[in-house]
Amino acid sequence: MEIQSCVTILNEWDIVAARQLGRNVAKELGFGTVDQARITTAISELARNIYLYAGQGQLCIDRLNEQGKTGLRIIAIDEGPGIPDIRKVMEDGFSTSGGLGAGLPGVRRLMDDFNIDSNPGEGTDIRATKWLR
């Protein structure tokens, strides 16, 4: 069973909207405050990446129910410039925009499952899941 809700990211305030959506879903599913904070922070990172690097894209929240496990999946999709070297961006401290370079590796640590698909010139598709324990 999957129920999806999406936010289109066009400007900085859409990041807040995406975050709010994620927090509400996380609360509904029964995540504790720490996991809520992790999920909202991960959404914030991914949504900001869309805003910063791709200009626009979609951030969706899935409610998962697989084999008796409940979970929340963040899907961030854009059709931006893509990432040429995925291994590089998953390293701590690597940034092309003068930021901290902790975003993507941070999201991987904040969530349980993390998957990134990107082709230069075609866009990026990032999926990250948190399971309710």
Add this chain to the structure above:
Amino acid sequence: MHNEVIAHIKSRKSELIEKWIDRVKEDADERMVNVVSEQVFQGTSYEFFDLILLSLSEKDHEYKNKLQMFSEKVVRLGWPITFVVSGLRKFIHLVHDDLIEQGVVSKEREGEYLESLDEWLAPLSNEIIHTYASTWEKTVSLQKIALQELSAPLIPVVEHISIMPLVGTIDTERARLIMENLLDGVVSHRAEVVLIDITGVPVVDTMVAHHVIQAAEAVHLVGARCMLVGIRPEIAQTIVNLGIDLNKFITTSTLRKGMEKALEMTNRKIVELEGVN
């Protein structure tokens, strides 16, 4: 506008209104019906009808004023714009249907009539949309100003110690303000220690951390020390997960502990007075 149509509308005013209200209600979802009381609904419908009739009587100035007032009222009622606009369209169709039913207009000329009805009501819907849009614009710009006002004040609490409480989401614009106010304030208040309180910041991601770290480094450059206080437990965990290095900061969980530490750093402490009534 054709005279026979005007006469017809005037003569069948109450029937038309009733039919119109029914049709609009059919389409309105439950949320709308709950929000709007029957009385308001009827009252507004009648008012609208009078307005339409007024537009026929060529008192242009009066009409424009009333139109504006009506639009503002509708916006204040908080009706969704789609509801109001579709209500207008329904009115056109209703009058059109009624004209044919009552035999005022023959089938062959119905297109012509529909067009003139449409033309007649176009300024009305334009005005309503315009009022909606400008009301929203006004609200947004007011909120922007309000937001800026509560953006990032630096408060000199005691000598040499200043506090900047941050509440709400930090975007690029606010981050810039934080930096400016912090540096200006540190210099003008001659602060030695600045406490940045993030109790009210809902999410601390790498961008927020980055801005705070930069601000702290800038504060360091003008000769003061920066402390990060109000780090809630869940925020502490996410910061660790993200791998953000805040080692250069003195951090505390609450503003109160931060204040004690800041006093210590400036060689002072809070002493309770004894035995004096």
